[in-house]
Amino acid sequence: MMNLTVLLFEDFETLDVFGPVEIFGRLKDKYQVSFCSLAGGIIKNEHGISIVTERMNDLRNEVDIFLIPGGHGTRAAVNDDGLIEKIIEICGQSKYVLTVCTGSALLAKTGLLDGRKATSNKKAFDWVITQGQHVEWIKKARWTKADKFYTSAGVSAGMDMSLGFLSDIHGVDYARKVAFEIEYNWIEDMEEDNFYLQYHKKNADIRVDS
Template identity: 60%
Template sequence: MEIAFLLFDDYETLDVYGPAEIFGRLVDFYSPKFYSMEGGIVKNRHGVSVMTESLKTIGNHPFIFLIPGGMGTRKEVDNSLLINKIKEISLNSNFVLTVCTGSALLAKTGLLDGKQATSNKRAFSWASSNGPEVIWDKEARWKVDGKFYTSSGVSAGMDMSLGFLADRHGLEFAKKVATEIEYNWIEDKDYDTFKAK
C-alpha cells in the first residue's frame, strides 16, 4: 500500500524520515513515495535533498497521505494551489497523517473543521490560527479523528506512526517495530511532555 509523503522547501527532516524509517522497513505492507507540487529535487534548511515525483502523478487512491511540518509551512499555508491539492488528495486517501505544523496545512483545507487535532506545541498558536473551526488539543502527543491522525512536534511523528501501526496491526506489532529501530516509543497519545503552557 502506498504512503505518499508530501515534501516542500524547508520541510522538517525528522518529520519525514522518522515515519519513513518506520513504514519503509515494512516492505510487505507499505511502499513510501515522495511527492512535491512540481516534482524534482526538494531541499530543506538542513541541506537534506530528495528527488520527488509531481503530485499530478499521484495515484487516485493512496492508502496514506503524510504531510510534514517545518518552517516551510509558513509559506505554503498561503499557497492556494498546494492547499487545494492537499484537499483533493486527502479526500481520496484512506488515511491522512500530519506531523508537527503539517496540521496547519491540512487545517487550511477545512477538512479538520469540527475534528480533533494537535500540532507542535512550540508553534501551537500559529498552527491553530489556520483552523479556527478545528477542535485543537494542547495536551495530546497525537490525535486520531476518523481517518485523520495529527501529531505534535518533530519526534512525535514517530510516536504517531507507531500508534497508527498499533491501530492497524496490533500493539505487539508496533512494539516490535519500535524495538527493531531501538526507539523508546511514547505510547500515550493523550499527553505530550512538551505541551503548551
C-alpha cells in the first residue's frame, strides 16, 4: 500500500486536487489518500471547498507520493519561505512527487526541478517559468516525467498525469481500466496537449489582427 499525501493551501484549484484523488482514492487496495498543509487545520478555496488537513510537521509516515496542486493560491504560496522549506523536506522523503497546473511553480521555487523537464498551465506559463529559470520548461507537453518528478499542464491534465503514473507503475492496461471505470477519455500521449495548440493559435491570431 502506498500513501498519497496532497498539499493544500488557501485557494487551491478544486480539480487539481480531486481529479487525482478520484483516481487514486478508488484504488483502496493500493493507495491511501491524506491531506496536509503548513499549519494544519481547515483549508478553504475560492469554490467554497473546505478540507481538514494535517500539519506538515506532524507527518509521521514516509510519504510515498507527494501531490502539489495549483490554483490562484500559488501566487502567494511561492513567497512563503516556510512552506517552500517544508516542500523541500517532504520531497526529499518522497518516492514520487507529482504537481498539477501551477503547482509546478512551487516545486520550481525549491530548485528541485533545476535541469529537469517540467510543464504547467498554458495560461499561467509565463508566470510559472519565472519561478525556475534553470528548469527545462516544455510548453507543449500534457505532462512530463523526470526521475521521480511528474508535472502536468492545467487542471484536468492532472488526471492524465495520474493515469500516466499508474501506467508506469502498474501497466498501461491497468491505467486504461481505471480511466474506463470513471468514464474518462484519457490523453495517453504525454507530449501532446491540444490546449497548447489552441492557445498557440489564439495568440497567433491576436498578433495577426493587432
